[in-house]
Amino acid sequence: MPEFLELLPPLEALDKLLTNYSPKFELESVLTDNSSGRIIGEPVIASYPLPSFPRTTVDGYAVIASNTHGASESLPAYLTHIGEVPMGDVPNFEIAANQCATIHTGGMLPKGADASVMIENTQRVGDGEIEILRAVAKGENVLQIGEDVSEGQEVILKGKKLRPAEIGGLMALGITKIKVALKPLVGIISSGDEVVEPQDNMNPGQVRDVNSYSLKALVEAAGGIAKNYGIVSDTLESMRLTANLALEECDLVIITAGSSASTRDLTAQVIDELGEPGVLVHGVNVRPGKPTILGICDGKPMIGLPGNPVSALVIAGLFVVPLIEKMTGQLxxxxxxxxxxRLNLNLSSQAGREDWIAVKLIETKEGFLADPIFGRSNLIFTLASADGLIRIPPDANGLEIGAIVNVRLL
Amino acid sequence: MPEFLELLPPLEALDKLLTNYSPKFELESVLTDNSSGRIIGEPVIASYPLPSFPRTTVDGYAVIASNTHGASESLPAYLTHIGEVPMGDVPNFEIAANQCATIHTGGMLPKGADASVMIENTQRVGDGEIEILRAVAKGENVLQIGEDVSEGQEVILKGKKLRPAEIGGLMALGITKIKVALKPLVGIISSGDEVVEPQDNMNPGQVRDVNSYSLKALVEAAGGIAKNYGIVSDTLESMRLTANLALEECDLVIITAGSSASTRDLTAQVIDELGEPGVLVHGVNVRPGKPTILGICDGKPMIGLPGNPVSALVIAGLFVVPLIEKMTGQLxxxxxxxxxxRLNLNLSSQAGREDWIAVKLIETKEGFLADPIFGRSNLIFTLASADGLIRIPPDANGLEIGAIVNVRLL
Structure with missing residues (x-):
């Protein structure tokens, strides 16, 4: 089989693809409120410090720390109560020696004060006098200006995926609109004369299209937008026509080959015809997924995935997801x-080949057991019943029962 | 402080909340193609087996296995070639003794045949005769009917989150429409007289609303729909009014309290007033997040979260996410x-209390290092710069440098 003369290990194959690919980064403006999961396309610089005023972190009294030194339950310090700090506003008084003011968590420390005493460590006595039962150090129970973020600080790196905490941080800085990476448009083409649409009647000998839909879900979870081009028949003419259209319209094109060698050869031929340099990798030393084809056509990547649904998903995880990450400029x-x-049986593997094994996770008191599911790569429900995949690296002959493995969640 | 007389450990607090809560499960019909990430609301039973016909897994020849027995490179078996199996159709011939037919991966095994020989192990000789260079066993290189899924088999459990593989499996069975759990509507109320909307001008002493937006992102990532009710002032009247409206409209209401004790007390009072049984848990033995309030009002959960943005997000992860999982019927x-x-320094913790520590992950040749970020729970960028959280369980006094910790990704 000439197609498999040179089988690259997956990491080398990915590297070859990525180094030959220079995405054109495009950004769009979105509301920060709608940016969850998006990739930020510009660094975020704080235009003011956070907090922007000295804030107390406790309920109690704003004080001058030195006035409390030596104070204890048996020998309290006595301070004169001069007012209450309003929430959300600047106190209209200053604290002078031996004075204090009521303050609530988050309130602005009045001028003159340099610490707060927790209310639990105080006692109100008579008219306008407060007993301080515990000394505080200068700055105690106070957040200083800029303690979270200083003015001019780079607080979010370009290329970061925006999670709830980043969105909160942007809002804290009043940044309600940001630039994020445009979602790449990913064209998906299924092929195979035996494949019919899921909603169509199925005759004996036919199978329903699985890959267009499982890959669409994977592409969208990875941050792309999927566009399905349906099922093309196993002829050079029809595959070329559809692939050409998809390549014009999309940023990345995936063809899931029919499962036979002849249709895989069609995919390679089409990728070679549609642009330069064409096929970069033909065959990867991985199971499942050996007949993977990676190429670039005039600056746009084209991937030929094996037709078996398990192989298609595993290989998409290894190549399509990192591509989308690069396309969106992710760190x-x-x-x-x-x-x-913990692996619950011995797994053997061919040295030199990287294997990905579907496993179920079984919860035990000592943690999770990884229970391999043995099913051929044609069986989609092998993967639907799995929790994750474990990797047997190329330089291993297998994994031993009891080994701690890292199960990559599906 | 009466509010913290009884501090439950987080797991007990969650258990108390969940056992007092019976969600009404509501389902909606969606296209399978749009169901990624949703929770399936009914078990999926295969109405036909997969594969639904015997399929070859290789390119080669369909044979009767016994006709190949003893065959080798030096002593091949000779079979008469009688035709080619069409892809996606039923072969219009049968295989009789010492006959074979060309077959492509995924093609239907013709009647009479019981195995396939890979093309690599054959040779075409003269007119219509094929040399078989390697014996095959009965069933070799063939997927039997039902080998993936048998008719009537439960293939997806009710309550499963739909990932790419499940979506593929549903399509393989021709199931293009399914019932999924309705996304729960989660009302979010911020409070605090010092809090202003992110887009508003901010005066000295004020801070921008962080929690409404970080929590919205968290709720939506967990499978809910968030509805923001804005910022209410720190009065019983205004909080009651807004909470009552949110409780009528939503399935779950979150109030992020102002940070002071008095506003936390307001939250508890409102939850107690709005329905039975009211507050179930007032204070949890966890850091950050001690002043957490968990309640149920006439069948709907209400959660009072601490106002500090880090506490709010950590506690929402511990209580709001599991609630949404229960509301959607997730397994x-x-x-x-x-x-x-690997932890890169010693962490101490108070026995009896559960701690969650934000960490950055540092990649090394030996795997990841967990590098704790020390920042007070008021500092949102503590969390924005973290990769995940590590848990110090209540029965530990801390964690030692070098310990292998499980970093829960944010």
Missing amino acids: PGRPKPSVPA | PGRPKPSVPA
């Missing part, structure tokens, strides 16, 4: 959601 | 996305 190195688990 | 026990890492 590298963000860990993949996973769970450590 | 329990799905592991939280996390990453194992």
Whole structure:
């Protein structure tokens, strides 16, 4: 089989694809309120410090710390109560020696004061006098200006995925509109003369299209927009026609080949015809997913995925997801959601090949067990019943029972 | 402080909330194509087996296995070639003794045949004769009817979150429409006289609303729909009015209290007034987030979250997310996305209290290091710069440097 003369390990294959690809980053403005999960396209610089005024972190009294020194339950300090700090406003008084004022958590420390005493450590005595039962140090129970963020500080790096905390941080700075990476449009083409649409009647010998829909869900979870081009028949002419249209309209095109070698060859031929340099990688040393094709056509990536639904999803996770991350300018190195688990049997693997094994997670008192599901890559429900995948690296002959494995959640 | 007389551990507090709450499950019909991430509201039963016909898994020849027995490169078996199996159709011939037919991966095994020989193990000789160079066993290279799924099998459990693989599986069965849990509507109320909307001008002493927006993002990522009710002032009257409206319109109401004790007391009072049984938990033995209030008002949960933005997000992760999971009927026990890492310093903790510490992950050759970020719970950028949280359980006095910790990804 000439297509598999040179099988690259997955990481090398990915590297070859990514280094040959220079995405054109496009940004769009969105409301911060609608930006969850998007990739920020510009660094965020704080235009003012947070907090922007000295804030107390407790309910109690604003004081001059030195006035409380030596104070204890048996020998309290006595301070004159001169008022209450209004929430959300500037106090219209200053604290002078041996004075204090009521303050609520989040309130602005009045001028003159340099610490707060918790109400639990005080006692109100008679008219306008407060007993301080515990000394405080200068700055105690106070957030200083800029303690969270200083003016001019870069608080969110370009390329960060926006989570609830980043959205909160942007709002804290009054940034209600931001620039995010445009979602890449990903064209998906299914092929195979035996494949019919899920809603169509199915005759004996036919199967329903799985890949267009599972891949669409995967692409959208990864931050792309999927556009399905339906099922093309196993001829060069029809695949070329649809692939050409998809390549014009989209930023990335995925073709899930029919499962036979001849249709895989069609995919490679089409990728080679549609632009330069064409096919970069033909065959990857991984199971499942050996017949993977990676290419670039005049600046746009085209991926030929195996037709088997499990292979298609596993390989899309290895190549399409990192591509979308690069297309949206995501910072590298963000860990993949996973769970450590103990392998509950021995797994063998061919040295030199990277294997991905579907596992169920079984909860025990000692943590999770990883229970491999043995099913061929043609069986979509193998993956639907799995919680995640474990990787057997190319330099291993397998994994031993009891080994702690990192289950990458599906 | 009467509010904290009885501090429950977080897990007990959650259990008390969940056992007192019976959600009314409501379902809606959606296209399977639009169901990614939704919770399926009915079990899925396969109405036909998959594959629904015997399919070959290789390119080669359909044969009767016994006709190949003993075949080898030096002593091939000779079979008569009688035709080619069409893709997506039923072969119009049967295989009789010592016959074979061309077949492509995914093609239907013709009647009479019981195995396939890979094309690599064959050779075409002269007119219509094929040399078989390697014996196959009965069933070899063939997927039997029902090998993926048998007729009547429950293939997706009710309550499962639909991922790409489930969506593919549904399509394989021709199920293009399904019932999923209605997304619960979650009302979010911010309070605090010092809090202003992010887009408003901010005067000295004021802060912008962070929690309404960070919580909205968290609620929507967890599968709910958030409805913001804006900022209410710190009076019983205004909080009661808005909380009452939110309780009528929503399935769950979150109030982020002003940060002072008096506004927290307001929240508790409102929850007690608005329905039975009212407040169930007032104060949780966790840091950050001690002043958490959990209640049920006439069948709908109401949560009072601390006003500090870090506490609010951490506590929402501990209580709001599991509530939404229960409201949508999610199967329990799905592991939280996390990453194992090695702690890079000693952490102390008060025994009896559960602590959640924000950490950055640092990638090294030996895996990730967890680097704690020390910041008070008032500092939203503490969390925005963190990759995840680590838990110090109530029965521990801390964690030692070098310990392997499970970093729950934010």
